[in-house]
Amino acid sequence: MKNPPEENKKIVGLLTIGQSPRVDVIPEIKPLLGEKAKIVEAGALDDLSSREITEIMSLTPKKAQEILITRLRNGQSVTLPRASVVSLLQKKIKQLEDKGVSVVGLLCTEEFSELKSQVTLLQPARIIANHIASLSPGSSILVVIPLAEQKESVLKKWSFLVGGLGAKRKSNFHQQNRLDYQLLVGVLNPYALPQSLPSALI
Numbered sequence: 001m002k003n004p005p006e007e008n009k010k011i012v013g014l015l016t017i018g019q020s021p022r023v024d025v026i027p028e029i030k031p032l033l034g035e036k037a038k039i040v041e042a043g044a045l046d047d048l049s050s051r052e053i054t055e056i057m058s059l060t061p062k063k064a065q066e067i068l069i070t071r072l073r074n075g076q077s078v079t080l081p082r083a084s085v086v087s088l089l090q091k092k093i094k095q096l097e098d099k100g101v102s103v104v105g106l107l108c109t110e111e112f113s114e115l116k117s118q119v120t121l122l123q124p125a126r127i128i129a130n131h132i133a134s135l136s137p138g139s140s141i142l143v144v145i146p147l148a149e150q151k152e153s154v155l156k157k158w159s160f161l162v163g164g165l166g167a168k169r170k171s172n173f174h175q176q177n178r179l180d181y182q183l184l185v186g187v188l189n190p191y192a193l194p195q196s197l198p199s200a201l202i
Contacts, residue, residue: 018070
């Protein structure tokens with residue numbers, strides 16, 4: 001069976017808060033979309049120089065937990081204040097729309113309610129939250145985050161599952177318990193070297 005011509009393919013925009021191309025992610029997504037989709041990538045930091053990215057990294061977020069981690073095209077991981085990313089993402093959404101995408105998928109689990117789009121904007125944070133909320137009561141849920149500074153905001157984000165914000169510290173995990181759900185938040189940097197990964201789970 002022949003692949004459909006390029007002009008007949010649905011254009012899907014995939015947007016990262018770092019730089020494109022995301023060679024660590026797209027190869028896994030592409031087979032799921034099939035041959036009828038054409039992927040166009042964009043990154044919030046694509047148009048910035050190394051100096052400009054360094055300047056953004058040096059900015060201090062209003063709250064310690066309002067910091068995100070992402071990947072540059074050279075494989076380097078960087079941390080950025082959330083507030084500095086929003087306008088850059090919005091600019092890239094407009095550029096993807098101008099390229100004729102029918103949907104924009106955000107490659108980040110942070111929720112950006114500020115973002116606007118003329119086409120469907122898929123935010124994993126909302127999709128995941130709705131799915132988890134549909135799980136049977138009594139389920140144990142492990143949320144893995146890359147930065148310890150994000151624990152407070154993550155506990156708050158998922159508190160609708162467990163009620164209350166009281167957290168007990170257990171090793172490098174925060175734990176909350178309630179009759180219906182058990183919530184664990186662990187720290188594991190996806191950009192860490194393989195040899196350092198096991199220690200993050202101890």
